[in-house]
Amino acid sequence: MFGKGLAKGLGITFRHMFDKKITEFYPEDMPTLPPRTRSSLALNTPKCISCGMCSSACPNKVITLTTDKNESNKKFLTSYHMDLTRCLFCGLCTEACPTKALYTTTEFENAVYFREDMQWDMMQRYRDKVASGEIKEEVKPETKQEEAKDNG
Amino acid sequence: MIKTQELEINLGPQHPSTHGVFRMITKLDGETVTSVESKVGYLHRGMEKLAESRTYTQYIPYTDRLDYLASINNNLGYVQTVEKLMGVEVPERAEYLRIIFGELQRLASHMVAIGTGSLDLGGFTPFLYTFRDREKILDLFEMTIGGRMTMNMPRIGGIIEPPEEFWPALNKFLGEMPGSIEEYHGIITGNEIFQARTVGVGIISPELAEQIAVTGPNLRGSGIKWDLRKNAPYGIYDRFDFEVPVGVNGDCFDRYIVRVREMEESIKIIHQAVRDIPEGPTFAKVPKLIKPSVGEVYHRVENPRGELSFYIVSDGSTKPYRLRIRGGTFVNIQVLPYVAPGWKLADVIAILASLDIILPECDR
Amino acid sequence: MPQYGSGLFVSIAHLIRGLFGGTTVTADVVMTVINSLIIWALIALAALSLILLERKVAGWMQLRTGPNRLGPRGWFQTVADAMKLLGKEDIFPAAADKWVFGLAPMFVIGLSVMVMAVIPYGKGMVPVDLNVGIFYLLAVSALTTIPFFMAGWGSNNKFALLGGMRAVAQMISYEIPLVFSLLGVVMITQTFKMSAIVNAQSHVWFILLQPLGFVVYTIAATAETNRAPFDLVEGESELTAGAFTEYTGMRWALFFLGEYANLFIVSAVAATVFLGGWQGPFLPGWIWFAIKVLFMVFLFLWFRWTFPRLRVDQLMHFGWKVLLPLSVANILLTGVGIYIYQLIYPAIGG
Numbered sequence: 001m002f003g004k005g006l007a008k009g010l011g012i013t014f015r016h017m018f019d020k021k022i023t024e025f026y027p028e029d030m031p032t033l034p035p036r037t038r039s040s041l042a043l044n045t046p047k048c049i050s051c052g053m054c055s056s057a058c059p060n061k062v063i064t065l066t067t068d069k070n071e072s073n074k075k076f077l078t079s080y081h082m083d084l085t086r087c088l089f090c091g092l093c094t095e096a097c098p099t100k101a102l103y104t105t106t107e108f109e110n111a112v113y114f115r116e117d118m119q120w121d122m123m124q125r126y127r128d129k130v131a132s133g134e135i136k137e138e139v140k141p142e143t144k145q146e147e148a149k150d151n152g
Numbered sequence: 153m154i155k156t157q158e159l160e161i162n163l164g165p166q167h168p169s170t171h172g173v174f175r176m177i178t179k180l181d182g183e184t185v186t187s188v189e190s191k192v193g194y195l196h197r198g199m200e201k202l203a204e205s206r207t208y209t210q211y212i213p214y215t216d217r218l219d220y221l222a223s224i225n226n227n228l229g230y231v232q233t234v235e236k237l238m239g240v241e242v243p244e245r246a247e248y249l250r251i252i253f254g255e256l257q258r259l260a261s262h263m264v265a266i267g268t269g270s271l272d273l274g275g276f277t278p279f280l281y282t283f284r285d286r287e288k289i290l291d292l293f294e295m296t297i298g299g300r301m302t303m304n305m306p307r308i309g310g311i312i313e314p315p316e317e318f319w320p321a322l323n324k325f326l327g328e329m330p331g332s333i334e335e336y337h338g339i340i341t342g343n344e345i346f347q348a349r350t351v352g353v354g355i356i357s358p359e360l361a362e363q364i365a366v367t368g369p370n371l372r373g374s375g376i377k378w379d380l381r382k383n384a385p386y387g388i389y390d391r392f393d394f395e396v397p398v399g400v401n402g403d404c405f406d407r408y409i410v411r412v413r414e415m416e417e418s419i420k421i422i423h424q425a426v427r428d429i430p431e432g433p434t435f436a437k438v439p440k441l442i443k444p445s446v447g448e449v450y451h452r453v454e455n456p457r458g459e460l461s462f463y464i465v466s467d468g469s470t471k472p473y474r475l476r477i478r479g480g481t482f483v484n485i486q487v488l489p490y491v492a493p494g495w496k497l498a499d500v501i502a503i504l505a506s507l508d509i510i511l512p513e514c515d516r
Numbered sequence: 517m518p519q520y521g522s523g524l525f526v527s528i529a530h531l532i533r534g535l536f537g538g539t540t541v542t543a544d545v546v547m548t549v550i551n552s553l554i555i556w557a558l559i560a561l562a563a564l565s566l567i568l569l570e571r572k573v574a575g576w577m578q579l580r581t582g583p584n585r586l587g588p589r590g591w592f593q594t595v596a597d598a599m600k601l602l603g604k605e606d607i608f609p610a611a612a613d614k615w616v617f618g619l620a621p622m623f624v625i626g627l628s629v630m631v632m633a634v635i636p637y638g639k640g641m642v643p644v645d646l647n648v649g650i651f652y653l654l655a656v657s658a659l660t661t662i663p664f665f666m667a668g669w670g671s672n673n674k675f676a677l678l679g680g681m682r683a684v685a686q687m688i689s690y691e692i693p694l695v696f697s698l699l700g701v702v703m704i705t706q707t708f709k710m711s712a713i714v715n716a717q718s719h720v721w722f723i724l725l726q727p728l729g730f731v732v733y734t735i736a737a738t739a740e741t742n743r744a745p746f747d748l749v750e751g752e753s754e755l756t757a758g759a760f761t762e763y764t765g766m767r768w769a770l771f772f773l774g775e776y777a778n779l780f781i782v783s784a785v786a787a788t789v790f791l792g793g794w795q796g797p798f799l800p801g802w803i804w805f806a807i808k809v810l811f812m813v814f815l816f817l818w819f820r821w822t823f824p825r826l827r828v829d830q831l832m833h834f835g836w837k838v839l840l841p842l843s844v845a846n847i848l849l850t851g852v853g854i855y856i857y858q859l860i861y862p863a864i865g866g
């Protein structure tokens with residue numbers, strides 16, 4: 001009979017009126033994203049061996065890093081920059097990283113007001129994170145020396 | 153003497169129902185459409201040319217951005233092409249995982265197709281119901297790989313192993329799906345207004361579909377049983393037992409119902425894959441630097457929106473010498489000028505919605 | 517059945533009237549001014565609350581919560597939206613017919629005010645109790661077609677023109693079944709007066725005597741108010757915004773206001789004619805009226821958020837080939853029913 005399907009549809013929408021709502025109240029209830037979420041990138045500077053695999057894995061030349069060698073002929077990072085305006089968040093760089101110094105994080109609030117803010121100085125971000133107590137600095141004797149030398 | 157003139161109206165590139173930046177120059181006689189001229193290319197990004205300056209692995213994230221509602225299917229198509237070129241054997245477990253994720257992505261894509269189909273006919277609520285269920289699939293993806301739209305999941309020679317908590321979540325989702333499909337039938341399929349808007353509207357005859365080389369659910373809606381998963385199995389699709397649903401009349405309703413029934417078949421395939429999946433590694437031994445020998449390869453896969461195929465010419469270096477993509481949408485969309493004339497303006501929107509176009513794949 | 521507190525507003529009106537000397541001309545003028553102010557306030561209130569209700573109900577049906585940011589549970593959202601619209605630029609398209617384009621939204625809201633003057637909100641609460649109430653109401657609301665066409669034509673935009681043409685075709689076609697569906701009730705009550713129709717329902721509501729009339733009225737009223745599944749005038753998936761494509765700011769808001777005022781009016785008419793108006797036990801009459809109007813409004817919202825849109829030719833077919841015969845059949849049945857009833861109780865009717 002004509003109208004049966006219409007009535008069924010009305011029944012479905014009426015039932016859903018009293019269902020549990022699935023809206024997420026975003027700024028109040030921050031969603032907890034699964035650990036594998038690729039929404040931001042971070043560099044654990046002491047772990048980095050300055051091999052440059054990340055920068056060569058990147059499809060868009062997002063990563064530029066400069067290195068130097070110390071007395072014992074060991075490479076260390078002098079700068080590590082990411083141009084987030086070009087980043088696809090594909091995660092190929094983190095997969096290429098042999099020591100997992102570069103890793104994806106679940107921070108997803110990456111919006112900024114100015115274009116320049118998308119140029120990330122990854123070493124500075126690491127120092128900021130350590131300073132704010134968000135992550136613990138890994139204590140490795142030789143890297144500590146380098147850090148010290150780097151700072152002055 | 154009053155002169156009557158056809159009204160030329162420009163649907164798109166900015167229009168709520170052209171699914172992105174498709175443009176139709178439509179000539180109207182009253183409300184009746186007399187001709188449609190389709191214009192594509194507003195979203196051209198030079199995807200094929202970009203491949204020539206990327207290594208084989210680096211191009212995988214770009215394939216995400218072809219048909220962004222079915223990125224894993226695109227990834228799989230590309231990755232399998234390169235594997236075919238190199239002659240790589242993929243481990244069993246990886247093949248099964250590829251089936252599971254490919255079919256999950258097909259489910260998600262068809263959900264968008266039927267949801268936006270309803271939205272274009274003016275029914276807003278069913279659209280959100282399909283997106284509610286798509287959200288569950290996206291959560292599964294996010295758990296596994298970290299992406300929701302642009303997955304970049306398979307790699308040449310394997311696929312990423314999902315975490316432990318993926319399997320119970322997948323089972324829960326599969327358990328909820330039959331109820332959701334029942335709900336779609338209740339609110340969309342059975343609705344008399346929806347039927348009045350779609351049954352008999354925009355008939356693509358099998359002859360026309362064959363001449364234009366329409367593929368995917370649009371072809372099957374016209375009653376031609378052609379599904380690459382059955383007719384030219386790639387991966388391990390030949391091991392699964394599933395039906396290829398076909399329509400009868402080739403109208404908008406058939407294209408819709410073929411998609412819903414394909415969703416049911418996808419669920420069947422996922423159930424079989426979950427049952428049979430072996431333990432083992434998910435990555436084959438592939439060199440870190442992918443460097444296929446000189447040669448060329450053509451490979452096609454069945455995407456939610458029709459056949460997607462890649463043609464790669466290798467000159468022996470780490471980057472493809474030439475990469476050519478054949479997308480389903482680009483071909484399917486060509487049917488519009490033949491089908492739309494004679495129908496009302498609102499029907500053109502319905503036909504376009506039933507073709508389930510996606511412009512990034514069309515314009516590349 | 518007894519009602520408590522029904523006379524509240526009537527007593528206030530009497531009090532004000534008394535201040536100006538009862539039945540003098542001054543008192544009449546003052547009462548008219550107050551009544552019209554109340555109607556304007558009622559339109560604003562009805563529109564603001566109905567927009568919020570619409571968004572809330574839509575949200576609930578779609579597993580969302582609807583507006584929830586401004587005020588308690590988002591109740592001030594529409595007020596904020598109205599403020600925002602007031603502050604927007606009033607754009608006249610270069611090619612628009614300025615007078616037609618500018619006047620159209622004012623006509624919409626003006627017609628709504630005119631219609632709302634004859635609705636009985638409670639016992640003794642009819643701003644203007646015309647003896648041809650329903651007739652006046654139908655005549656004025658039929659005029660609503662014209663501003664829609666003015667908007668479509670004056671915008672000088674192809675989408676708007678198509679929307680305007682649809683508005684004419686649709687609203688005139690559905691006017692006829694709408695009128696015919698109310699005719700059954702008029703035949704039973706032998707009056708056009710709204711308050712008399714409500715009084716006639718003290719024992720039985722006309723929805724029970726006229727179920728077919730109610731169904732036809734509800735469908736035709738949905739089309740008259742341009743709401744889904746008959747929202748072809750707006751038709752956002754094919755015509756972007758139909759007749760309102762070129763409107764901005766407050767002019768657009770007036771159309772929006774008019775749409776919800778019309779929704780209120782058709783619900784109020786349904787409540788008056790079919791659901792017994794202010795009749796009901798215990799609660800004050802105007803509360804009963806509000807409950808019935810809200811019920812009708814919910815019905816229209818429910819339709820909108822469940823059904824897809826009809827096509828323009830299907831709309832015409834449905835109007836002329838289904839609704840019109842049904843409404844005529846309803847008149848015939850009512851006539852036969854009245855005839856039989858008169859055979860049994862010769863006292864009823866004329």
